Amino acid sequence: MKIKIPAKVNLALDVLNRLENGYHELDMIMAPVNVFDEMEIQAISPSKNPVQDEISCLNEQLPENNTLSKALELLRETYPIRHFYKISLHKGIPSQAGMGGGSADAAALIKAISRLEGLNLSMDQMQKIGAKVGADVPYCLLSGYARVKGFGEKTEPIFTDWQIPVLLIQPDEGISTPECFRVFDELEKPVHYDVDIIEDALIKKDPALLYSTMANALEEPAFEQLPILQEIKEEMNDEGIVRVMMTGSGSVMMGFSVDEEVLEQAEKKLKDRYPFVKRAIIGLMEE
Numbered sequence: 001m002k003i004k005i006p007a008k009v010n011l012a013l014d015v016l017n018r019l020e021n022g023y024h025e026l027d028m029i030m031a032p033v034n035v036f037d038e039m040e041i042q043a044i045s046p047s048k049n050p051v052q053d054e055i056s057c058l059n060e061q062l063p064e065n066n067t068l069s070k071a072l073e074l075l076r077e078t079y080p081i082r083h084f085y086k087i088s089l090h091k092g093i094p095s096q097a098g099m100g101g102g103s104a105d106a107a108a109l110i111k112a113i114s115r116l117e118g119l120n121l122s123m124d125q126m127q128k129i130g131a132k133v134g135a136d137v138p139y140c141l142l143s144g145y146a147r148v149k150g151f152g153e154k155t156e157p158i159f160t161d162w163q164i165p166v167l168l169i170q171p172d173e174g175i176s177t178p179e180c181f182r183v184f185d186e187l188e189k190p191v192h193y194d195v196d197i198i199e200d201a202l203i204k205k206d207p208a209l210l211y212s213t214m215a216n217a218l219e220e221p222a223f224e225q226l227p228i229l230q231e232i233k234e235e236m237n238d239e240g241i242v243r244v245m246m247t248g249s250g251s252v253m254m255g256f257s258v259d260e261e262v263l264e265q266a267e268k269k270l271k272d273r274y275p276f277v278k279r280a281i282i283g284l285m286e287e
């Protein structure tokens with residue numbers, strides 16, 4: 001089975017509270033974007049007497065304890081899984097980017113194993129497993145536009161078919177999510193945002209309202225850690241891009257303009273300056 005796995009971006013991220021376990025209570029709007037990982041999953045024939053799953057990534061080094069091995073381990077602890085699997089991943093979603101790459105891979109694998117093993121797991125069952133792998137996995141299982149709360153486990157679909165052009169730029173350096181939250185916790189006056197109004201802008205498909213209200217509370221701590229993000233924001237503004245915001249805990253910056261030509265020109269100008277510069281469509285899950 002071959003699967004194309006879309007990334008996500010955040011159109012809103014408010015941090016409400018620090019929870020006792022060190023995690024944070026969030027209020028977010030997530031959306032799919034047409035940047036993909038590719039994954040091939042095959043059951044290993046019992047005639048080969050397999051003793052474990054074989055997970056490989058063709059174009060990047062994955063840590064031993066990655067989101068795919070974690071998802072498989074949790075599935076095996078909870079459900080009767082009859083086969084071992086050979087899984088080959090090709091990463092197209094940048095890492096430490098705020099685009100949920102590792103979480104999206106885990107979500108796709110949970111869905112695939114449910115089908116291949118005939119488990120027919122419900123969304124709720126899959127999200128319970130997913131939440132133990134990572135905070136973004138429940139959203140990635142749901143997919144589409146969604147309001148996401150709690151530490152990431154409470155997901156509600158947002159019904160809009162808006163397709164929003166965006167220019168994505170990541171510098172050489174990524175940002176570690178725990179490190180970004182650590183710096184957030186040290187901020188003297190964290191700012192809060194009205195996420196309802198951002199959701200309203202999406203439902204109304206109103207670019208002016210969206211661009212003027214969208215917000216990410218992790219931008220300030222991320223800019224403290226990685227000042228080049230502020231420079232990228234200014235460079236994108238200089239190219240005529242009206243609104244620039246970071247996704248998730250960074251380090252990808254998103255540039256918005258209703259004039260796609262502006263995004264195209266900016267992409268041409270900046271593509272040799274940074275390792276990841278890509279025009280994409282938010283809301284689109286196919287190529």
Ligand SMILES: C[C@](O)(CO)[C@H](O)COP(=O)(O)OP(=O)(O)OC[C@H]1O[C@@H](n2ccc(N)nc2=O)[C@H](O)[C@@H]1O
Nearest residue numbers: 022023024026103134135136151152177178181248249
């Ligand atoms: C901030 C976001 O990037 C927004 O999409 C995500 O919610 C983070 O999702 P993720 O990378 O799947 O997160 P996890 O792998 O579960 O957690 C990584 C680390 O991020 C911090 N973390 C994550 C989610 C959350 N609600 N509160 C947190 O404080 C914790 O320090 C945690 O150890």
Ligand SMILES: Nc1ncnc2c1ncn2[C@@H]1O[C@H](COP(=O)(O)OP(=O)(O)OP(=O)(O)O)[C@@H](O)[C@H]1O
Nearest residue numbers: 066067095096097098099100101102103105136248
């Ligand atoms: N399947 C995976 N794909 C990529 N990285 C993985 C995977 N599993 C574990 N990792 C590790 O997790 C780190 C961050 O992964 P990922 O790309 O998902 O981060 P992110 O962009 O910060 O995600 P998020 O938007 O959820 O915060 C990587 O640097 C890598 O070491």
